[in-house]
Amino acid sequence: MIQAEKAIDKNNPVISIRGLQKAFGSLHILRGVDLDVYKGENLVVLGRSGTGKSVLIKIISGLLLPDQGMVNVLGQEVAELRSRELMELRLKVGFSFQNSALYDSMTVRENLEFPLVRNSRNLKRSQINDEVESVLDAVGLLQTIEQMPSELSGGQRKRIGIARTLILRPEIMLYDEPTAGLDPITCIEINNLINEVQEKYKTTAIIITHDLTCAKETGDRIAMLLDGQFAIQGTFEEVFASEDARVQSFYNYNFTK
């Protein structure tokens, strides 16, 4: 897929992380992570399962607190925000969950309305309907509007999950394993959707994955998380040209197997 030249502002990091550490009990997951994510770019965080990729984006969105270090999102230090300020920041940071996390007691329409109604209480019914239909159309699933999540396929659920985050028009998108558990064709569709979202909504994104095809298709830059730190960063080709044995084994496992 040929992508248009992206406007990445290298002087304007929207996410800046320094010396981030996180442990769960006696297990130290993140051990001094440093990272800058620039406005307009898609950054892919690669790494094996259990290396703390999801923990990293949960800290960025304020779902988890860091043990040490600084996490600055859109100019605000996340750990120091009060509850109300954190809520306001979250309106600008969309989070697409690995298992979509759709509210299973609500229809697709209600799932999409939920964040909108709660955060824009003065909207008229017609405006809500227009917004819901607009984002559903953007992910190509307008026909599922009255369905329950249990009636959707895995790929459709991922798309609806993405649509639910888009409805608040976030500046930053955090994708947690967007292609996990999907067939190769649906993976390609999701990769294309991630690129379309960036193009249409001008978002900055962090994409957590261990799928190298997803990384190659969606990432402007790749950062590889190894042993609790970013071992190497760069374009897909730069990262996998590295002679680091851990990086090579990751590449070989994905493409040789």
Add this chain to the structure above:
Amino acid sequence: MDPNSDNPNIQPTKYVVSKKLDDIFLTVYDIYQFILRFFKEVFLPPYEFKEIIHQCYEVGFKSLPLISLTGFITGVVFTNQSRPSLANFGATSWLPSLISIAIVRALAPLVTALIAAGKVGSNMGAELGSMKVTEQIDAMEVSATNPFKYLVVSRILATTFMIPLLVMYTAFVALMGAYLSVHTNEQTSFAMFFSQVFDSLSFLDLFSTSFKSTVFGFTIGVVGCYCGYNSTKGTEGVGKAANSAVVAAMFLIFVEEIVIVAIVNAFR
């Protein structure tokens, strides 16, 4: 040998006393924080009136069939079991008084609370537990909605408001069942029966029952929500949350019953 012993990322855990005792103290502290957070959030906007009404419907209206059946049977059975003892002393005319005191003071609040703990508490534990393990609660949080307020506060308020109403309803249905039994055997009139029922009840009885059922309702809500909201370990955790919600709520209801009866009797 510990399989993680050679993993440099894992540090040995230190306990203050022992793992079990530490866990108990931490859970008690967690529940204290949970209740404290409820009282903080309940007074702060936004107020989730729609969700509170929805939960009141779920807790109250949907429990009516089960409560009606149980209440009616309790009234009939208690009357039938009490009659022979009173008949030995030729005192069956005291049945309405005995039944009203037993039902209003003890049976209606206890039966209702125990049924609600089983039905509502387990439902809350399982529902919130399932939402927790499937990251739906996190999804609410990242979409700038306070899940504690939306899910927990509304449910605790619903049980606190609805259990006292259900207790009143149970008492009424149980008394109707008792009347049916008394009328069939003693040919007592409806007016006579209820006149004796109300004569034997005092303001303290009604007040203590209302207070007790409010405490029971709050307990069922807090325990159900706490177990569900803090569940872990996937589907196994959801089952455990539902189970713990019922067991802990029932245990606490009995403890509260003993304490409140002791306090009320001191004023009698």
